[in-house]
Amino acid sequence: MIDELELLKKDWQKKGGQHPKLSYDEIYKMLWKKSSSIVKWILIISILELILPNLVYLSPSIREDIFIKGAEDFNNYYLAIMAIYYIVVIYFISLFYMRYKEISVLENAKNLMAQIIRVRTTVKYYIIFCLSMSLVFVAYYALGIYFNDEVLLSIEGIPEKVKEVPFEKIRAAALWILIIGGIVITAIAACIYFLLYGLLLRKLKKNYNELQQLDL
């Protein structure tokens, strides 16, 4: 075996330059081509992930519905939750930016992989936070509907329904729809996200674990 490897080494060094050489101009042109590296993809996907959950809150139709007349306490607590939410979002975005900037192709292979995984982990925690917050909002609305009639009446179509169906029945139905709907949508979002995350980093994680295991 060793002999064969030595044979291979000799041959390898002899035929090193066998690939057709690229000219100065051919190499020069490559400098301006777009990179298709995993880091670039992670940046694009992460920015989308950082922005998308917030777009939902910024759409005008949702903004109008946020504050409910006659339910001041409900509105105030809602504002407080939103404030905390945005503070955490800003924290995550700055953390993401700092870690992204740390990625350097000049690191050794293991560190480079670790840096990339760290950036992705930041986004992963951010997504887990967003998904949890969506459940918090569902719970908050559910409590609102349960304790405050104004919250239930603020839902489109409910005031008309109240004339036909008993109020408590409507309340129970609204609660169930909200809770089950909220959980199902959050679960679907989580599945899509973790599938994407897994596919993107599968190869990198495998290589990283291989290097990591050596040092154990």
Next chain:
Amino acid sequence: MHKELEHKFVTELENNQNIVHKVCTLYTNNRDAHNDLFQEITIQLWKAYPKFRGESKFSTWMYRVALNTAITLYRKNKRSIPTQDYESVIFKIQADEYDATEEQQLRLMYNAVRQLGDIDKALIFLYLEDKDYTEIAETLGITEVNVRVKMNRIKTRLKTILNP
């Protein structure tokens, strides 16, 4: 100033392009994929070039960037249209000058190396390039002892591939 930097970089890369070609040969299966990886490595080298301070030789610096790109950054699907392995085509054309058993042996070895995983390929590549264990360890970020352990495992693995 920028033009000067571009010129310096392209000239250096033109003179040392063999290193990149060798990495591409090891990590891709056909000419298109080879050229694609070559391009990505060039882009990464160029992006990192302002940080190259000339403390080491340009070629030494290239090994790290080229391997990092091939192992970690490059994400194009490698399972592109299965074409004939052009490296072995080149090899066959040249092989007439060689003794037939040696040729056969070498071809088997090249094919065996291609079947290795990304990390194993990197180790073998640096070994074939006559890098010592210290440099291999630094490039991959593992200890020298582990480079030795890993090299032994790769040799065993190659043996299994060659004598199934």
